[in-house]
Amino acid sequence: MEFSLKIKGGRQFNFIGLPPIKPLNKIATTVLSIQLVSERFNFHLKKPLKQSYKPFEPFAFLNNDIPLSLPFDIELLEHKENSDFISFTPKGKIQKIKGNLSPKEKWIKGNGYLQVLNLLTREGIDPNIQPSRLFISCFSTQPFTVDIKSTYKKNSLLDGIKSFITIFEKSPSISILLNDKNGQLASDARNIAKQLPNIKVDLIFLENKYPTQDGTIPLYKGLYPFDFDKNRNNYWIMDLISLDASASIISHGIVKNSPIVIGGSNTTTNGYYEVSPWNIHTNITKTITKNQKIILGGLLTGIDISNNKSFPIRPWDRGISIIDNPKDREMLHFIRPGYRKDSFSPTFLSWFFPKVKKDLHGGIRGEKRFCISCNYCEKICPVGLDPQILWKLCKTDLLEEASELGLLRCSDCGLCSYVCPSKIEISKTINESRLKWIKEL
Amino acid sequence: VKIVRNFLDKINKKTQKGPLKYVNPLIEAVNTALFDPDINTSNAPHIRDANNNKRYIFSVVIAMMPILLLATWFYGLRVPLMVVFAYGVGAVVETIFAYHRKEAVNEGFLVTGMLFVLIFPVTTPLWIFAIAIIFGTIFGKEVFGGVGNNPFNPALVGRIFAMLSWPAQVSPSTYITPQSRLFDYVSTNADAVTTASPLSILKTGGANSIFDNVPLYELFWGPKAGAIGEISSFLIIIGGIYLILIKIINWRIPLAILVSSGITAFALQILNPQLHGNPLFHILSGGVLLGAFFMATDPVSSPDTAGGKWIYGIFIGVLIIVIRGFSPLLEGVMFSILLMNIFSPLIDEIFRHFRKRKERSYG
Numbered sequence: 001m002e003f004s005l006k007i008k009g010g011r012q013f014n015f016i017g018l019p020p021i022k023p024l025n026k027i028a029t030t031v032l033s034i035q036l037v038s039e040r041f042n043f044h045l046k047k048p049l050k051q052s053y054k055p056f057e058p059f060a061f062l063n064n065d066i067p068l069s070l071p072f073d074i075e076l077l078e079h080k081e082n083s084d085f086i087s088f089t090p091k092g093k094i095q096k097i098k099g100n101l102s103p104k105e106k107w108i109k110g111n112g113y114l115q116v117l118n119l120l121t122r123e124g125i126d127p128n129i130q131p132s133r134l135f136i137s138c139f140s141t142q143p144f145t146v147d148i149k150s151t152y153k154k155n156s157l158l159d160g161i162k163s164f165i166t167i168f169e170k171s172p173s174i175s176i177l178l179n180d181k182n183g184q185l186a187s188d189a190r191n192i193a194k195q196l197p198n199i200k201v202d203l204i205f206l207e208n209k210y211p212t213q214d215g216t217i218p219l220y221k222g223l224y225p226f227d228f229d230k231n232r233n234n235y236w237i238m239d240l241i242s243l244d245a246s247a248s249i250i251s252h253g254i255v256k257n258s259p260i261v262i263g264g265s266n267t268t269t270n271g272y273y274e275v276s277p278w279n280i281h282t283n284i285t286k287t288i289t290k291n292q293k294i295i296l297g298g299l300l301t302g303i304d305i306s307n308n309k310s311f312p313i314r315p316w317d318r319g320i321s322i323i324d325n326p327k328d329r330e331m332l333h334f335i336r337p338g339y340r341k342d343s344f345s346p347t348f349l350s351w352f353f354p355k356v357k358k359d360l361h362g363g364i365r366g367e368k369r370f371c372i373s374c375n376y377c378e379k380i381c382p383v384g385l386d387p388q389i390l391w392k393l394c395k396t397d398l399l400e401e402a403s404e405l406g407l408l409r410c411s412d413c414g415l416c417s418y419v420c421p422s423k424i425e426i427s428k429t430i431n432e433s434r435l436k437w438i439k440e441l
Numbered sequence: 442v443k444i445v446r447n448f449l450d451k452i453n454k455k456t457q458k459g460p461l462k463y464v465n466p467l468i469e470a471v472n473t474a475l476f477d478p479d480i481n482t483s484n485a486p487h488i489r490d491a492n493n494n495k496r497y498i499f500s501v502v503i504a505m506m507p508i509l510l511l512a513t514w515f516y517g518l519r520v521p522l523m524v525v526f527a528y529g530v531g532a533v534v535e536t537i538f539a540y541h542r543k544e545a546v547n548e549g550f551l552v553t554g555m556l557f558v559l560i561f562p563v564t565t566p567l568w569i570f571a572i573a574i575i576f577g578t579i580f581g582k583e584v585f586g587g588v589g590n591n592p593f594n595p596a597l598v599g600r601i602f603a604m605l606s607w608p609a610q611v612s613p614s615t616y617i618t619p620q621s622r623l624f625d626y627v628s629t630n631a632d633a634v635t636t637a638s639p640l641s642i643l644k645t646g647g648a649n650s651i652f653d654n655v656p657l658y659e660l661f662w663g664p665k666a667g668a669i670g671e672i673s674s675f676l677i678i679i680g681g682i683y684l685i686l687i688k689i690i691n692w693r694i695p696l697a698i699l700v701s702s703g704i705t706a707f708a709l710q711i712l713n714p715q716l717h718g719n720p721l722f723h724i725l726s727g728g729v730l731l732g733a734f735f736m737a738t739d740p741v742s743s744p745d746t747a748g749g750k751w752i753y754g755i756f757i758g759v760l761i762i763v764i765r766g767f768s769p770l771l772e773g774v775m776f777s778i779l780l781m782n783i784f785s786p787l788i789d790e791i792f793r794h795f796r797k798r799k800e801r802s803y804g
Contacts, residue, residue, distance in 0.1 A: 370589025372549075374497070374740045375691075388745060389793065405793065406800045421497060422589075 175202045370422060377416035377426060385409060387416035391426045394433035399440070407434055497740075500689045501552045504680035505559065505735070511676060512669045515619035516563040517627045520669060526567060527554040530574045538583045549588040553578070556596040556735060559670025560728070560775075561603070563627055564615050569607050573599035593782045594739050597775050604775075613638050613771050619664040619672060638666045639726035640771045643718050648710075651718055660725040670731045681734030690738040693747060697754025698733040698761075699724055705762040717766055729761060732774040737781075744785040746792040753788055757781050 174196070176189045186203070193201035294306045377387040385406050393402040407430070416426040513520045531554045557574055577599020582591040603611050617627065618636045637645070639655045646654075659665070664672050684690045703720040710717050723729065728736075737743060737757055744753050757777045764773025 370587060372497070372589050372740050373743075373745050375745050378745065386745070386793070386796065404797045404800060406796075409800075 174199055175204050178203060178205050181205050371424060372422060374421060376419045376421065381416060387426050387430065391416075391424070391429055394429050397433075399433055399437045402433065403437055407437060410434060497689055498549065498551050500684060500687060501735070502555060504684050505555050505670075507676045508559065508670055508673060508680065509555070511664070512563075512672050514621060514623055515664050515672060516617070516669065517622045517625040519563050519627055520558070523558045523561070523563075523565075523567075523570065523669075524555065526570065527557045527574055530571050531557075531578060534575055534578045534583070538579075538587065542587065550578075553582075553595050556594075556670075557599060559731060559735070560596060560600045560668050562611060562615050562617075562668050564617060565603075565611050569603055569610055573603035575599075576602045589741055591741055592786070593779060594736055594742050597736060597779050597782075601775055601779065613641055613667070616666040616668075618666060636666045638771070639722070640765065643722070643726075644771055647715055648718055649715070651722055655722070655726070657721055657725065660722065665726070667727065668731075670735075671728055674725050674730055677730040677734055681730070684734065684738075690734070690740075691743075691750055693750040694738050694743060694754040694757075695733040697751050698729070698737060698758040701755040701758030702729060702761050703758075705759045709762060709766050723762060723765070727765075727772050728774040732757075732761075732778055736774070737778050742782045742785060744789045744792075746789055746796075749785070749788040749792050753781050753785055756784070 176193070178186055178189060186205075189203055193203065292306075293304065296303045296305045371388060371392070373388060375388065378385075381387055387410075390402050390405060390407060390410070393399070393405070394407075399407065410427075410430055416430075417424065417428065420426060509520060509524065528551070531550045535550050554574075557570075557577070561570060561573070577595040577597075580602075581593045581595030581598035582588065585591050600611075609615075614635065616635060616638050618634050639651070639660060642650055642654050655665075661674050665674075670677070681690070681695060685692045685695070703724055706717065706720040706723040710719055718726075733754075737754065744750055760777030760780060761773040764770055764776055770776070
């Protein structure tokens, strides 16, 4: 049986073996997901907490009203109403619970390493949900594979399932979504199914489809350095496909209550990876070689954490970037297009004029440089803007015309100033004037 | 390679202090031009510099080197002398203006200076050459605010200024026959035999005389009389394709120029086969290839939008053939490129108008 899912932009996904599904919006509220992360972690809830909830009281977690997703060793620092994020920082001492535990306490304690999120709405999990089926997405996408056995040695997928099951009086049945019948992942999943004899475990094989190779799946403008686009797209497409597959099963009455999807992945290649806060990066970057460099955050603003292995990922960091860092110096490197190494060099003629006026955001030595209209920024812009003309308009304060050319659509990724051969801080200027324009509006 | 690298590193370290301090920038420039810089960042802007202005400039210079070497073989030692002379004069002008504006000296002249050499005949007197460089750099570039703000290609401004002011010294009638004279020094056209360039044969003798005197394969392979850079069509095409492959120049402009000039020439040939040459002759003779690959693709003075590049290239191609066919001038490349340079902001503005409409549809 074949069916397809249409998404924005006229493209569609094709599935084999599963019935057609309803529109995403209706199901979205019931689909929840859990993503495997490490033992230390933090939460962000998009939805403001209820007013009756008092986070500072020590017995808070014994109250029935608290969200299930709140970890016990975390202190609530600030709580802004109507804000998108509530940030937490870990307390110095971890409080431990003694004595007999209720199922909910077991959940809180046992699933310390699970991040609970609804994939679509990005909200925390509702404590009153009693799922009858657990969906685990183990999609193999290139260049990633989901390593369920070896990467998280302490908290493997099996442990996650076991601790999850202890919460509920009636244990839910489990569906593992896979896309490769013969691979390593499939055999690992079969092993897991054997080790859970009391629970019904289904292996659901979907069509073997890799987003990067498939023309029917929409991708960003493919000009990110380091194959960034491939990795990013793999991520969200992996989420989307597994979500839709599980949603389709619910919509046809196979499962009545909301399912929960567990996913996880292991990184080896260069790219930008979204990770959850308070994770220690070595959990993710175990397989990275010495010639690679780990940068916390983006390439333009991040910190080099290759040598600092215990550096946690802070709540305001979205992820880590991994790039090549070869130690050899390459002959005639400028001829080869591409970005291999981080480096800087002066513009040599400016050495003769030490007293000329220096611009802070000019070249590396502070010299002011001109835009040569090479158009690299327009080619790389993922949103399809023309950063060069936007920058020129913003510099001359013609913000109204800039907004007509899409100033507000700028996603502030910083790739334009990254590729600029004259090293002009395009994104900084654009961002400043965008904030100015928003204030004027 | 390792030996060279270690040698450069050693010299670089030694000259950082002491009396040789002033030579250090040049050595470091050579060092960082040949190899990656050896310093890795540990703070915020990671990996900024693999794509640098240097990459632009050195790649274009590398693409032009074979042409200059071949020109040296056929025109003698005056060619390297002219390169050195152009760089010298250009550096003085650039430095004066940079100092006046209190800004850094830009490396852009390394390309412009070499372009100056490519578009002048060997027999140009050096004083005319110097005046052309000074005029072109000042009124083509510096008056408008330096590199990045120039509406015209400075080399073409200088060339046209020289051609209109001293036609006897730099016009196509002074082109000498290329023959192997590696160690000769030809300073005036009295030293050598002048010949008619393919285009002047067309102009004087009509289309039939081309078939007898200038076979097409010779236009492609052989050396032909003309400016220094026009010596070999083959090497220009190789250099242009190299630049397109490493993404220094955009492929749209050369393709548009070549195709549109070919189509226009074909149309004119159908109208009057006695007067007008065939398309391939027009493309291979004169400065069409040089203009298409090295002049019109200048990132500053050409349009930025992709559609604008097509229109810019098509108009240049049409204008070249129209000027060649219907005017007393032999060559139309310089004028048509300069004319379209004026229009390139307008073309961009039209395409941005469409972009604005598209933005409105986003809401």
